[in-house]
Amino acid sequence: MIETTLGPLPAEQLGWINAHDHVIMDGGYTVVKTPDFKLDSVEKAVEELTCWKNAGGGAIVDAQPFGCGRNVLKLIQVSEATGLPIIVPTGFQSKEFYLPDHWQYKYDEDTIAELLYAECADGVDANGYESPVVNRSRVKAGFIKVAGDYQFVSPHTKKQIRAIAQVQQRIAMPVLVHTETGTAADELLDEFERAGIPLDRVMLCHMDRNYDFYVHRRLAQRGAFLQYDTPSRIKYQPERFVVELMRDMFDAGLGHRILLGGDMARRSYWKAYGGGPGFDYLLVKFTPRLRAEGFTDAELEQIWHTNPACWLTLGQM
Numbered sequence: 009m010i011e012t013t014l015g016p017l018p019a020e021q022l023g024w025i026n027a028h029d030h031v032i033m034d035g036g037y038t039v040v041k042t043p044d045f046k047l048d049s050v051e052k053a054v055e056e057l058t059c060w061k062n063a064g065g066g067a068i069v070d071a072q073p074f075g076c077g078r079n080v081l082k083l084i085q086v087s088e089a090t091g092l093p094i095i096v097p098t099g100f101q102s103k104e105f106y107l108p109d110h111w112q113y114k115y116d117e118d119t120i121a122e123l124l125y126a127e128c129a130d131g132v133d134a135n136g137y138e139s140p141v142v143n144r145s146r147v148k149a150g151f152i153k154v155a156g157d158y159q160f161v162s163p164h165t166k167k168q169i170r171a172i173a174q175v176q177q178r179i180a181m182p183v184l185v186h187t188e189t190g191t192a193a194d195e196l197l198d199e200f201e202r203a204g205i206p207l208d209r210v211m212l213c214h215m216d217r218n219y220d221f222y223v224h225r226r227l228a229q230r231g232a233f234l235q236y237d238t239p240s241r242i243k244y245q246p247e248r249f250v251v252e253l254m255r256d257m258f259d260a261g262l263g264h265r266i267l268l269g270g271d272m273a274r275r276s277y278w279k280a281y282g283g284g285p286g287f288d289y290l291l292v293k294f295t296p297r298l299r300a301e302g303f304t305d306a307e308l309e310q311i312w313h314t315n316p317a318c319w320l321t322l323g324q325m
């Protein structure tokens with residue numbers, strides 16, 4: 009069973025899963041610094057996700073953990089209005105999302121492990137671990153997030169990974185990793201290995217920003233999942249690169265390691281806020297393109313359902 013905003017659900021009820029997106033970003037340092045990140049409206053989220061659902065979309069993996077705008081009560085409202093399950097994280101975003109004196113830099117590994125474990129076992133804090141009062145919601149975390157840096161793994165990230173490993177000894181959890189432009193991925197996997205976390209629990213995000221089949225093949229062969237999210241975002245690269253990369257991965261027998269997400273983390277990306285391309289782009293534009301370029305229904309089902317379900321259930325589906 010997968011923990012969601014609509015309670016624990018079997019994988020088959022999740023449909024086509026968006027493996028990395030942002031439904032609510034309600035405050036936090038980055039939202040103040042860059043107001044385009046502000047995704048605080050339940051109404052707009054319902055509108056945007058209804059388009060996604062009407063295009064055939066299912067569950068959404070929300071990649072905003074505590075302390076940087078996660079609001080589980082709003083996520084529950086969006087799910088109840090749309091019928092779409094949302095998988096909620098515990099853990100940490102990249103450091104740009106926090107003030108430099110955030111508690112994560114002061115607390116030791118054991119304390120951080122306890123805080124993460126409680127969100128996985130008992131429910132995520134409705135206050136986002138931002139106040140002395142913890143108010144656990146009925147939603148348990150579905151995965152743990154951690155972030156790497158551009159070309160290196162910091163001592164701070166290593167501490168977070170060791171804390172995640174402590175949690176894993178008590179409760180097995182999928183891990184979502186923000187990579188900075190797809191770099192230092194091997195080094196991150198080395199740290200997970202050193203900490204004793206099986207690599208098939210790990211999803212490396214934004215990997216197509218480092219478009220390099222040689223690198224991707226090696227990471228997938230080590231057992232990690234690779235998440236792609238550049239389609240529509242031409243500022244990173246033309247879409248043809250990710251289409252070719254996906255084809256190369258399937259041809260190498262590694263199609264079972266690829267996941268897709270929108271990562272529409274800005275209001276200017278949302279149709280509901282008057283921007284674009286919108287949450288449903290991946291389904292109404294990119295998936296038809298994949299079909300036109302030779303991807304079969306079975307391959308699309310694998311990318312959109314089987315692979316993310318496999319990551320979320322730790323291969324138990």
Ligand SMILES: [Zn+2]
Pocket residue numbers: 028029030071271273
């Ligand atoms: Zn993201």
